[in-house]
Amino acid sequence: MKSIITGIFLLLSVCFVQAQTPNYYRSPEKIYLDSKDGHNGGFNWQMYKAGEAKDPAEKISQPGYQTGDWMPAIVPGTVLNSLVHNKVYPEPYYGMNNKLDQNIIPDLAKAGRDFYTYWFRTEFDVPESYKDKIVWLQVDGINYRAEIWVNGYLLGNMSGMFKPDYINITDFARIGGKNALAIKVYPVDMPGTIKPKRWGAVGEFHNGGDGNIGLNTTMLMSVGWDFTFNDGIRDRNTGIWKNISLYATDKAVLRHPFIKSDLAKPGYDLAKETVSVEVVNPTQGNVKCTVKGEIAGENITFSKELNLFRGETQTVSFTPEEFPQLTIKNPRLWWPLFKGNPELYELKLTVTVDGKVSDETKTRFGIREITSDQNTPDKSRQFYVNGKKLFIRGTNWIPEGMLRTSDERTYAELRYTKQSGVNLIRMWGGGIAESDYFFQLCDEMGLLVWQEFWMTGDTKHPQDKDLYLSNVEATVKRLRNHPSLAYYVSSNESTEMPGAKDMIMALDGTRGYQMQSECDGVHDGSPYKQVNPMQHYENTASERGSRVDGFNPEYGAPTIPTVETLREVMDEKDLWPINKEVWDYHDGGGFHLMSTMYTDLTNNYGASSSIEEFATKGQFVGAMNSKSIWEVWNYNKLGYGDRYASGLLFWYHNCPISQVCARMWDYSLEPTASLYHTQNALEPLHAQFDYLKNTVSVCNDYYQAFKNYKVTAEVYDLNSKKVWNKSQVIDIPEDGVVNDVFTIDFPQNITQVHFIKLRLYNEKGKEVANTFYWRSNDKYEGRKTLTGPTSSGFEDLSKLKQVQLKTTYKAYQEADRHFIKAEIKNTSSTIAFFTQLQLLDQNKKPVRPSFYTDNFFSLLPGESQTVIIETATADMPSEPLFVVKGWNVKAATYKCK
Structure with missing residues (x-):
């Protein structure tokens, strides 16, 4: 294993200064039918309410059909996105426009499925180069059911949100001429309703309305949750939400390549690779073909011949026993963030018929092993990468509420994620399976992914088992080559669909699996909302008891957005003075206590006279929230502290809508103070202060020990005078913690508000890390109060003299x-x-x-x-x-x- 602690690597790992990576999975051989509206694509899409269309589908799907009264459509996109784009309805994310009882935007449950059932239509040319080939239309995702019509013919029916369809349009395509595509999209079968608030789990409101949204295989949070609009998205995200593409092959087609690594132990210096791929014959005759493979740059090639009957699909496999060249010595291992380089390989596959290339595909993969067990003092789940323990510093990904996403937005959010120091992203079970580009970036950035499959404890289970399992199957086949994909979990706080585990393990088998998010060494989560930050140190932040221990899948606190973003959420009159009704609506129904407890903590820095002052002070509270949570978990990492902690998934990660309860960045992609204070807390070498014990500790996230490092602490009063200091030389264990190196003895006459500066120096005296804190003299009076050195008594900060930098x-x-x-x-x-x-x-x-x-x-x-x-x-x-x-x-x- 290579040493990874150099100044340059530290800078690049933490700051991550580089250009946006192109989308590797957007094939140049395909024609993507993205709309001009919303995506700057090359195609004019239009939409029309299906129930008001006077002509039959056979006519609507013909080239040249007159669409004078149709409106422009955004594809990929949803019905509501396009209606808002055309100013039929106002922006749902602003003010109270989306609120159910305002009746501004009709709700699917009230208006009925026909209201949001729409035709989407475009025209396209099929290139002359496609002549004498098989012409394919690939529809990557619709929500929820769809009819696919081409040139007057019904060629496909789709169901479920997460399963693509590959439609052979050869016999109906007009080569070199104009073609028409019309897709009739239906909403979910059971939209669910919104019920008045009622208690669910301890300390939280019931989510998911009446639970009926769960009868569908869809994005469950679209009916409403406490981290988004608690009354849901009005059309439940009906639409064509993923790409549509056109391409051509010859008589044999490659689909779903898969490469599995078997690493020799204990050295991990030998990798045996097994390659498989599905080969499809879409013709009416028999086909003899040759499948060839190559691992790019490794001088590894292999091939097999096979015969396919008409319409047959075969899976061809290449094993290291049959092809010894698939054994790689001293492989470049893929490692997560701060543990090494996320090394990637490329697999190229081609299938030839009569000596000509019929189809080709390529995919990246990484050679690594990710396992987990419960061999811990408290039986909590412990993860390992390439045989080494991995302390999980993770988070819970929430998709954009109306599926208004793009490669640019995905890149920004994942770049912020890497910058923060987080090493695992949980794809929460009421959301979606993210794009290939999302996983590409996770592969490149060293970010692990925990994938769940659209079932929650708040909602009912899918009524169509086969439909659900087919969507799971398609998702596993799409994602299984990504080294970032670490773990499969069937549901959020629920159970599993019978047959899901066996199917997932048969399709993959290289990753772990558990039935739901709170079992097998992963306990239930909380807290979710604002608490006194002192409670994190005291381990009393949750109503459910100790939660800073073991593996916690959901533990977090909010941050207010910047004032610039707040002004984009609501009218100025609602912004200040705080209009509780509007603020609460943009806080999941007031769930995170932004208009109450968060406001009270902000006022402990002094009452504000404007929204600018309030938002500025609110950043202090958010920064304290984030840093205190992460540093408490650092302290207890892998049993170095008071308890054994194997992992934390911060609740939650990103804002699905415009809201007043942001996290490390807000919906507008504007970072808050929490991003940079999390980045500091999760830096790989970190000195930290405990507000309860007044002690200084040092954490190390590298797989390398460090000797003769010096940690120093300085205390400054409100007049910026140094009033106390101390230093100590320590040895820092590999991937470990040196806790309670020394205690800070604050002078008795110190000013009410004061500051702490910690520094960490290497054996050569070079500073490698530093941390800054502000603290008050207020005594912590218990979990039911808003008192303590993190939380109250900061009014004197206003006495700091103004400075010119x-x-x-x-x-x-x-x-x-x-x-x-x-x-x-x-x-x-x-x-x-x-x-x-x-x-x-x-x-x-x-x-x-x-x-x-x-x-x-x-x-x-x-x-x-x-x-x-x-x-x-x-x-x-x-x-x-x-x-x-x-x-x-x-x-x-x-x-x-």
Whole structure:
């Protein structure tokens, strides 16, 4: 195993400065029928309510059909997306527009399925080069049922949200001419309803309405949940939500390639690869063909001949016993974040008929082994990668609420994810199976994925078992080559469909499986909402008892968005003073307590006179929430602390809608202070402070030990005077923690508000990590209070003197990215608290997404910080503004060229 602790690797791992990766899985051999509206694609899509269409499907699906009164449609997209795009209904994410009892946008359960049943239609040319070939129309995903019509003929029927269809349109395609595609899309069979709030699990409201949404194989959260609109999305995301593509093959077709690795133990220095692929004969005659494979760059090739009867599908396999070249010595192993490089290989497969290539496919894969067991003191689930323990610092992914996604949004969210230091993403069971591009990026970034399959304990189970299992099968076949895919779980807090486990293991077998998210060494979650941050240290944050132990699948707290984002959520009159009804609607029905407890904690920094002041102070609360949670779990990592902790999945990760209860970034992709304070808490080498014990500890997430490192602590009063300091030399174990290195003895006469700066130096005296804290003298008076050094008594922060920071910067461009490299120096004698950098356009609106290597940081007198801001050239305004401001920092604006 290679050493991975170098200064360069640390910088790249944490900051992740690089251009957006192209979509490897978007084949240049295919024609993607993306709409011009919404996607800047090449095709004019239109839509019309099916019940109002006067002509039959045979006519609607003919080229040249007159669509004068049809409206433009967004494809991929949903019915409601297109209706909003055409201004039939207002933006659902703004104000109270989506609220059920406002009756602004009709709800599927009330209006009926016919109301949201629509025709989607476009026309396309079939290239002359497709002549004498098999012509395919691939529809990757609809919701929920669909009829596929081409040139007047019904050629396909689709059901379920997660199963693609490959439609042979050869006999109906007009080569070199105009063709028409019309898709009639029906909503879910059982839309579910919204019931008044009633209690579900301890400390939370019932989700999923009456539960009937679960009778479908779909995105269950579309009916309403406490982390999104609690009364749901009005059309339940009816539509064509994934890509449609056109391509051609010859008489044999390749589908669902799979490569399995068997690693020799204990050295993991030998990998035996088994390759399989389905070969399809779509013709009416017999076909003799040859399947050839290659592992690119490894000088490994293999081939087999086979005969296919008409319409037959065969799975051809290549084993290392039959093909010794499939044994790889000293393979480049794939590792998750901070553990090594996420090495990738490429498998290329072709099938030839009569010496000509009939079809070809390629896929990436990684050589690694991911296992888990319950051989822990408390029988909690413990994960391993390539034979080494992996402490899970994970999170719960929530999809965009109305499926308004793109490669650009996916890239931004996953780049923020890597920057935060998180190493596993749980695909929560009421959501979706994400795109190939999502998994591609996880492969490249070293982010593990835990995949669940659309069943929850809040809803009923799918009524069509075969339909559900076929959707699971299609998903497993699509995702199983991704090294990032770590674990299969049938459901969220429920059970499994009979036959699911056996099928999944037969299709894959290289990953673990458990029935539901709270079993087999994974206990139930909580807390979910705002609590006193002191409770995380005390392990009393959950009403259900101890939760900072074992493996917790859901544990988290909210953060308020920035003021710029808040202004995009609702009218100014509702924003300030806080209109509780509107704020609560954008808080899952008030679930996370943003208008109550979060507001109270914010007011412990002093009452606010404006939404700008309130949002700024709210960032302090959110940063404290995130850092305290992660550092408590760091402390207890793998039994180094008071308890054995094997993993945490933060609840939740990303905002599905515009809301006031953000996390590390908000719906607009604007990072909050929580991103950077999580990034600090999860840095691979980290010094941290315990607000309950007043002790300093050091955590190590590398598979490498470090000797003769020095940790230092300095305490500064409100006047920025150093009043206490201490240091100690320590040895840091591999992937371990040195807890309670020493205790900070705060002077008795210290100011009410004061600051702590921790630093970690390597054996050569070079600083490798630092952490900044603010603290009050307030005593913690128990879990039912909002008191304590993390939580109250911060009014005196307003007494900090204003400072002017010295800023130098350089703007430059590389490829399709723009950069600003800034050095911010505090030349004053006063601490610069919560310094924020912003990249704005000419109208002083944030440029999004932009990637800051750090932000919301504090500088001691004489300290400086270098920050790189990166933005896609396409998102960069012509005259951007670079702003430096902060709690007590005089705002300075610079014009960048």
